[in-house]
Amino acid sequence: MNASAPASTPVTAPVSAPVTSSEQGTAAAGTAAAPPVFSVRNLWKVFGPKAERVPGGPLAELDAQALRERTGCTVAVRDVSFDVRPGECFVVMGLSGSGKSTLVRCLTRLIEPTSGTIAIDGEDVRGMDKGALRDLRRHRAAMVFQHFGLLPHRSVLDNVAYGLEIQGMAKAERRAKAAEMVGKVGLEGLEARRPGQLSGGQQQRVGLARALAADPEVLLFDEPFSALDPLIRRDMQDEVVRLNRDEGRTMVFITHDLGEALRVGDRIALMRGGRVVQCGTPEEIVGSPADDYVRDFVRDVPREQVLTVRRAMRAALPGEADTGPAVGPETTVADAIEAVARTGSAARVMDGRRCLGVVDHRGLLGVVAGLDAPGPDAPGEEAPGRAAA
Numbered sequence: 387m388n389a390s391a392p393a394s395t396p397v398t399a400p401v402s403a404p405v406t407s408s409e410q411g412t413a414a415a416g417t418a419a420a421p422p423v424f425s426v427r428n429l430w431k432v433f434g435p436k437a438e439r440v441p442g443g444p445l446a447e448l449d450a451q452a453l454r455e456r457t458g459c460t461v462a463v464r465d466v467s468f469d470v471r472p473g474e475c476f477v478v479m480g481l482s483g484s485g486k487s488t489l490v491r492c493l494t495r496l497i498e499p500t501s502g503t504i505a506i507d508g509e510d511v512r513g514m515d516k517g518a519l520r521d522l523r524r525h526r527a528a529m530v531f532q533h534f535g536l537l538p539h540r541s542v543l544d545n546v547a548y549g550l551e552i553q554g555m556a557k558a559e560r561r562a563k564a565a566e567m568v569g570k571v572g573l574e575g576l577e578a579r580r581p582g583q584l585s586g587g588q589q590q591r592v593g594l595a596r597a598l599a600a601d602p603e604v605l606l607f608d609e610p611f612s613a614l615d616p617l618i619r620r621d622m623q624d625e626v627v628r629l630n631r632d633e634g635r636t637m638v639f640i641t642h643d644l645g646e647a648l649r650v651g652d653r654i655a656l657m658r659g660g661r662v663v664q665c666g667t668p669e670e671i672v673g674s675p676a677d678d679y680v681r682d683f684v685r686d687v688p689r690e691q692v693l694t695v696r697r698a699m700r701a702a703l704p705g706e707a708d709t710g711p712a713v714g715p716e717t718t719v720a721d722a723i724e725a726v727a728r729t730g731s732a733a734r735v736m737d738g739r740r741c742l743g744v745v746d747h748r749g750l751l752g753v754v755a756g757l758d759a760p761g762p763d764a765p766g767e768e769a770p771g772r773a774a775a
């Protein structure tokens with residue numbers, strides 16, 4: 387690897403973005419009301435000759451093979467619309483070839499879209515000139531790739547500071563900033579090592595620290611952990627969740643792994659054949675699959691670990707709002723089962739001091755079994771005794 391930033395090197399150039407979502411705190415995470423960071427409408431990417439004739443026309447109705455035979459074109463992204471909200475981790479998930487990488491590369495025009503609109507903070511990305519695009523990729527939406535393209539002869543600290551260096555930041559300043567990022571990703575004490583003296587997971591952390599040093603408004607991750615073994619991979623997923631929650635940094639995260647998507651995502655866009663077949667929270671995807679494809683996709687997910695008590699809740703009967711264990715509305719069904727089993731009585735779902743409803747063993751087991759939760763007027767369960775959970 388030479389020092390002239392190979393193509394696979396993440397765009398990690400420095401300089402703080404102006405006011406970033408990281409300064410907005412976690413309260414904004416995934417807030418539907420906040421203006422979106424990225425706003426994508428009717429996006430198409432067609433590869434092949436005269437690609438622009440395909441979107442929206444009769445050719446677009448052909449199946450992939452017929453289209454290829456007739457025109458030599460492949461539709462990688464088909465009429466996709468979504469928003470990425472400030473502070474959320476937005477996951478793009480799908481099987482190999484479903485269009486994930488193409489879609490995310492279109493966001494910063496690493497791949498040129500065929501048609502549709504893309505805006506970042508309301509600014510038209512498709513209308514940006516070269517200078518604005520460079521600024522976009524360096525300061526506003528930095529990409530973190532699976533292969534971080536670390537420079538083998540440089541120390542960890544200098545690798546993290548690399549982007550700041552090419553940006554012209556003074557040595558003392560960039561080293562101080564790099565040291566801060568090294569600490570942030572848990573690599574203290576390893577600053578002087580070379581990449582070859584690190585494990586795969588540690589190398590990923592160096593790449594992550596380097597991307598963070600640029601302080602981009604959005605981090606775009608392209609399957610960053612797929613080469614890691616499962617335990618290290620889990621560590622890195624936790625790291626991403628922590629960065630997202632603690633700093634409120636907006637993230638777009640590509641993965642083909644459903645478990646990873648459910649662990650890190652605030653919302654997930656599930657792709658198939660270039661389309662987004664469903665976009666929603668992990669709970670919506672697992673609890674209310676949009677079609678048979680999604681249902682099949684999530685079939686083996688342990689529902690109780692993803693779905694929350696909101697799905698199992700019913701209205702409190704007289705007296706129930708004041709007794710029994712209290713759980714928050716975001717408590718998973720698995721945790722509520724534990725609370726109900728331990729105490730033997732229905733649990734109150736509390737939003738601060740307000741009782742939203744109660745969950746009992748019937749409602750909780752109903753969710754596990756994939757049955758509808760009892761409605762608010764459903765008759766109460768028999769007096770809480772030994773919970774069946």
Ligand SMILES: Nc1ncnc2c1ncn2[C@@H]1O[C@H](COP(=O)(O)OP(=O)(O)OP(=O)(O)O)[C@@H](O)[C@H]1O
Binds near residue numbers: 481488
């Ligand atoms: N440069 C290209 N020219 C022609 N077709 C392409 C090109 N890049 C991607 N494709 C096609 O577009 C479709 C989507 O590819 P893409 O790489 O976006 O999928 P993906 O979901 O990211 O897959 P993977 O998980 O394997 O990386 C595929 O059918 C692919 O073959």
